[in-house]
Amino acid sequence: MKHFFYKGSQNVLSNVTDYEKTIEFIKKDLSKILDTRNLSFLIGSGCSLGPNGIPTMKQLADNLFEPSENLSELLKDKVFEDKHIKILERFKINYKNEPFRTNLETFLGTLYSYSFYLEKLKEANEDSFAQDLKDLNEIILKTKQYILFECLNEKNKGNDDNIIETYRQFYRKLSLRDSNLQKPNVFTTNYDLFSERAMDNLGISYTNGFSGFIERFFNPSIFNYALAEQMDISSLKWSVIDSFIYLFKIHGSVNWVERESNNKLFSIQELQNVNFEKLKEEANYMIYPSPLKQNASLGSPYADLFREFQKRITQKQSTLVTLGFSFGDEHINNIIYQALTIPSFRLVIFSDLGFYSNGQYEITRKNIEKLKNLNDPRIWIIGSNLEFDNLIGGEIKNEEEKELHFFETIANTLFPDFTQDKIEEANKNLIEQIIRAKVEGND
Structure with missing residues (x-):
């Protein structure tokens, strides 16, 4: 290197x-x-x-979007299932590409923006968007809980x-x-x-x-x-x-x-x-x-x-x-x-x-x-x-x-x-005090 x-x-x-x-x-x-x-x-x-630390943003995204078969039992129910992927595809959110692939904060920010938009449509009595809003909020909650679990590092506690x-x-x-x-x-x-x-x-x-x-x-x-x-x-x-x-x-x-x-x-x-x-x-x-x-x-x-x-x-x-x-x-x-x-x-x-x-x-x-x-x-x-x-x-x-x-x-x-x-400074002060005490004693 x-x-x-x-x-x-x-x-x-x-x-x-x-x-x-x-x-x-x-x-x-x-x-x-x-x-x-x-x-x-x-x-x-x-x-x-580290081996027992918090995964990188890319590793988090990899596990969430495309979990491997050897994923730990603790994580299997925390990552996306087929139904979540279908929701993303329905909203045309290309999670496989940048900037989402390596940055879950950007991914969440996009979901929040979309959710805000759907909330406003729903408030305007557009009830047809109610299911879309519910599905999108489910994706947001799933993502937040997954990141929370990983950042708590519970699977590595003690190691x-x-x-x-x-x-x-x-x-x-x-x-x-x-x-x-x-x-x-x-x-x-x-x-x-x-x-x-x-x-x-x-x-x-x-x-x-x-x-x-x-x-x-x-x-x-x-x-x-x-x-x-x-x-x-x-x-x-x-x-x-x-x-x-x-x-x-x-x-x-x-x-x-x-x-x-x-x-x-x-x-x-x-x-x-x-x-x-x-x-x-x-x-x-x-x-x-x-x-x-x-x-x-x-x-x-x-x-x-x-x-x-x-x-x-x-x-x-x-x-x-x-x-x-x-x-x-x-x-x-x-x-x-x-x-x-x-x-x-x-x-x-x-x-x-x-x-x-x-x-x-x-x-x-x-x-x-x-x-x-x-x-x-x-x-x-x-x-x-x-x-x-x-x-x-x-x-x-x-x-x-x-x-x-x-x-x-x-x-x-x-x-x-x-x-x-600190040790050297303490020793120096101690020596000075001893010398001072001796001088004062001789006086």
Whole structure:
């Protein structure tokens, strides 16, 4: 495979051939980035992939539209049956082609638009459309429940420790950065609960926009708060605790549901200890940013979360690091492009760009390639492109080398570990205290 680290359009790894030297070179530059005052991350679906993780959008579509014969028993009643395919064909929705084939969000958005149209016809006393509306809503419900089941990852519960461990490493290292800096922001398009499970396991405090204990409801003002500890019991001196993270799930979450409450401004509740049977009949806030729904992308919680995304990455001296994000969401891309108009903004992208086959290079990440071609030194792109000529039985020849853009490589290897710095700082303070005590004793 070919590793790269583009600063603008220049690959600064072009003369570095040793893998260990490559790692050290990147770690050195990343340590400076992680010391940025306003640091944000954007975690995409690529971070939750793996043998026991969440399938890709294409895999989800493949299983839903054309399930294989060896599909697990748990999924057989969740995917489309012949009657569902016939409904799609009746509506002339060509699910086998782009953009539906690899993007179920676009598929759902189209269904919602069609449903809205049929609802209006029905309201105009066109009863002949009642059955069409019922059939279309059945397709929508089936699709939503299937995605919900997959994103809950119930079929892999107990076997997903490898993915949870990667998330733990990421959050552990992130929580240990300089306490004098602003607390980091983590934005994610993922609906799964890997981030929450990892931080709960580590005992890291975080806020995700919900307030309350027994009943937790959405309250975007929470993002303006921080968890602090009293430094001196005899005075009003407070300090934000070291391990604190702001988590923004900008596409919603599997455990967010619509729940009316007389004393709450927002009707979005976060549930605990969720499972598919508990959630499948709920009005779930997970994907569905349908432009025809007021309570979707133009309303709460999505509008509030995207507003925070824009506000936080456009502060002075801000850095955004993207992980597992392919720049396929235009509404997110536009906010990032706006941030690039600010001279002090820096963008770090972890991604592959393409692959080599029989000596030919093919670009697969066209939006990221466009950013590289801007030749802007504020844009860093780090990753690896596979060389299929070097594959033997589907395995890379050099098994010690890992793709630089893989979340596991980033969290375990590339991100600097501030633990040693903390230990050295504590030892230094202890020595200074001992010396000071001796000097005061001699006086």
